[in-house]
Amino acid sequence: MVRILLLAVVAALISGSQGANILGLFTSLSPSHLIIQMSAVKALAERGHNVTVVTVLQPAVSDKDINVIRVPLSAEESQYLSDLFAEMSRNDDKNMLYAMFRMFGQMGFMSQKMADAFKDPRVRDLYDNKENRFDLVLSGFALNDYQMGFAQKVKAPLIVLATMPPGPLLNYLIGNPGELSYVPGMNDSVEKGEGMSFTQRLNGYLMGLGYKLFSRMIERRSQKYYKELFGDDPNMPEYSEMMKNASLVFFASHALSEGPVRPNVPGVIEIGGIQIKDTPAPLPQNMEEFLANATNGGILLSLGSNVQGKHLSPDTVHKMFNVLSKLKERVIWKWEDLENTPGKSDNILYSKWLPQDDILAHPKIKLFINHAGKGGLTEAQYHGKPMLSLPVFGDQPANADGMVKKGFGLTLNLLTLEEQPFREGIEEILSNPKYSQTVSTFSKLYRDRPLTARESVIYWTEYVIRHHGAPHLQSPVMHMSFIAANNLDIYAILAILVVVLLLLTKAVIKFIIRKLSSKSKKVKKQ
Numbered sequence: 433m434v435r436i437l438l439l440a441v442v443a444a445l446i447s448g449s450q451g452a453n454i455l456g457l458f459t460s461l462s463p464s465h466l467i468i469q470m471s472a473v474k475a476l477a478e479r480g481h482n483v484t485v486v487t488v489l490q491p492a493v494s495d496k497d498i499n500v501i502r503v504p505l506s507a508e509e510s511q512y513l514s515d516l517f518a519e520m521s522r523n524d525d526k527n528m529l530y531a532m533f534r535m536f537g538q539m540g541f542m543s544q545k546m547a548d549a550f551k552d553p554r555v556r557d558l559y560d561n562k563e564n565r566f567d568l569v570l571s572g573f574a575l576n577d578y579q580m581g582f583a584q585k586v587k588a589p590l591i592v593l594a595t596m597p598p599g600p601l602l603n604y605l606i607g608n609p610g611e612l613s614y615v616p617g618m619n620d621s622v623e624k625g626e627g628m629s630f631t632q633r634l635n636g637y638l639m640g641l642g643y644k645l646f647s648r649m650i651e652r653r654s655q656k657y658y659k660e661l662f663g664d665d666p667n668m669p670e671y672s673e674m675m676k677n678a679s680l681v682f683f684a685s686h687a688l689s690e691g692p693v694r695p696n697v698p699g700v701i702e703i704g705g706i707q708i709k710d711t712p713a714p715l716p717q718n719m720e721e722f723l724a725n726a727t728n729g730g731i732l733l734s735l736g737s738n739v740q741g742k743h744l745s746p747d748t749v750h751k752m753f754n755v756l757s758k759l760k761e762r763v764i765w766k767w768e769d770l771e772n773t774p775g776k777s778d779n780i781l782y783s784k785w786l787p788q789d790d791i792l793a794h795p796k797i798k799l800f801i802n803h804a805g806k807g808g809l810t811e812a813q814y815h816g817k818p819m820l821s822l823p824v825f826g827d828q829p830a831n832a833d834g835m836v837k838k839g840f841g842l843t844l845n846l847l848t849l850e851e852q853p854f855r856e857g858i859e860e861i862l863s864n865p866k867y868s869q870t871v872s873t874f875s876k877l878y879r880d881r882p883l884t885a886r887e888s889v890i891y892w893t894e895y896v897i898r899h900h901g902a903p904h905l906q907s908p909v910m911h912m913s914f915i916a917a918n919n920l921d922i923y924a925i926l927a928i929l930v931v932v933l934l935l936l937t938k939a940v941i942k943f944i945i946r947k948l949s950s951k952s953k954k955v956k957k958q
């Protein structure tokens with residue numbers, strides 16, 4: 433009650449930007465990105481704003497008040513995309529950077545489709561039709577910076593919405609420091625109470641260079657699309673200028689609890705867990721009953737939205753089924769093709785679609801078997817459920833390593849999965865209370881914030897709308913060259929001064945020695 437009253441007071445205080453027109457550009461081809469992005473704008477729609485979004489995929493999270501302009505893929509393109517994810521799931525890349533370089537060509541397809549969405553007449557109409565008026569643009573980050581040009585087209589301030597923590601792929605948008613010597617890049621592997629060792633720093637530095645190179649390649653591609661989409665308008669700023677226009681970036685992380693501990697500029701707003709409901713919704717009846725009857729507890733198995741059951745080798749699926757069907761716990765298994773399930777068993781319920789967040793909130797769930805996607809890990813952390821991760825590609829292996837390091841569970845390689853380690857992993861997590869205790873303790877820390885993720889999205893979005901952008905938050909480094917930002921010119925001058933001083937000293941000493949020795953010679957001769 434007190435909380436509701438407090439919320440009402442906060443709401444009254446920060447009103448004044450009610451009923452704004454907000455445009456979300458969420459063309460990413462990754463369903464998990466879209467869940468986070470749509471969850472953020474759902475909070476805004478529920479608050480009474482008029483939200484319009486552009487997407488390519490069908491959003492899983494929606495709201496009757498969100499106006500969705502969807503530019504779908506053709507059937508062949510969807511097939512190609514599905515094959516692409518299947519190919520990624522067959523390659524066992526420990527290193528995300530390496531995988532990104534390897535997939536650069538294929539990622540071109542995704543970039544092209546994202547850019548094509550902006551050529552749709554309904555999307556162009558958003559800026560061509562002067563009737564439309566937007567107070568804010570939310571640009572969903574997916575290596576597609578060119579779409580930031582849209583904000584300029586509709587003359588609205590811009591917030592970038594990222595589905596990852598601050599890091600090398602995003603820091604440049606707001607001048608956030610990299611601090612490679614003590615902020616681990618994508619692999620959060622620094623022990624508490626310790627610094628980074630020489631090898632970790634060297635590794636981090638080299639990875640940092642790799643990401644810079646990768647960003648450059650992406651930037652060139654992005655620049656090309658920027659020209660293609662907005663090049664006909666002489667009033668558009670240069671691409672490099674447009675890239676300095678983000679007022680804030682929303683990140684799907686929460687460094688206060690998750691780490692890494694690092695300095696951030698004020699434009700970093702962390703909204704990790706935005707996709708999680710404050711109070712879980714009731715489960716579909718069949719799942720509720722299935723879990724209610726699970727006297728030995730339940731397990732949720734979901735390998736995410738990119739990798740589908742059919743992408744896994746039949747052999748692996750068979751091994752997983754053999755282990756799961758013999759457990760006394762009940763298992764809810766996300767499986768798309770209900771005609772061809774891995775096998776029938778009384779303790780397994782297959783479902784094409786899962787309200788994952790709501791299931792994880794269920795008190796009967798004792799274990800979450802997942803693919804270490806950021807979204808699923810976040811939900812399990814929030815609900816305090818231990819995990820067994822079977823990562824495949826992208827950031828998943830590093831996410832899984834981080835999860836194990838924090839003590840929330842175990843990880844196994846999906847591509848080389850064998851029955852025995854799989855069974856032992858499950859049994860260890862179910863029987864040893866340390867995993868569930870550690871993650872429950874973390875859950876309390878993760879939820880303890882001055883503003884919830886939803887409140888942060890609402891507050892900072894309305895803040896930018898109220899002030900028509902946030903140039904006062906911008907770091908001066910956004911307007912400095914690499915040399916100036918790193919004081920390289922000053923170091924150079926200092927180095928020159930030192931050299932000149934040394935040379936001078938040397939000359940003076942030589943001069944004195946010569947004087948002295950010629951004197952002593954004169955003395956000897958006499």
Ligand SMILES: *[C@@H]1O[C@H](CO)[C@@H](O)[C@H](O)[C@H]1NC(C)=O
Binds near residue numbers: 453483564
């Ligand atoms: C909401 O925004 C859309 C897109 O600009 C616009 O067409 C519509 O009229 C707006 N609705 C309201 C109620 O303002």
Ligand SMILES: *[C@@H]1O[C@H](CO)[C@@H](O)[C@H](O)[C@H]1NC(C)=O
Binds near residue numbers: 590669676901
């Ligand atoms: C973006 O930056 C350009 C150049 O600095 C400026 O003219 C423009 O008003 C900015 N646009 C937005 C949407 O912030």
Ligand SMILES: *[C@@H]1O[C@H](CO)[C@@H](O)[C@H](O)[C@H]1NC(C)=O
Binds near residue numbers: 725
């Ligand atoms: C759950 O148990 C009840 C009562 O024992 C039974 O009627 C129902 O069919 C069971 N449901 C499931 C899904 O097993």
Ligand SMILES: *[C@@H]1O[C@H](CO)[C@@H](O)[C@H](O)[C@H]1NC(C)=O
Binds near residue numbers: 526527619829833
């Ligand atoms: C992360 O770092 C740890 C320890 O340095 C290492 O064992 C692990 O392989 C790394 N994981 C990835 C995905 O790079």
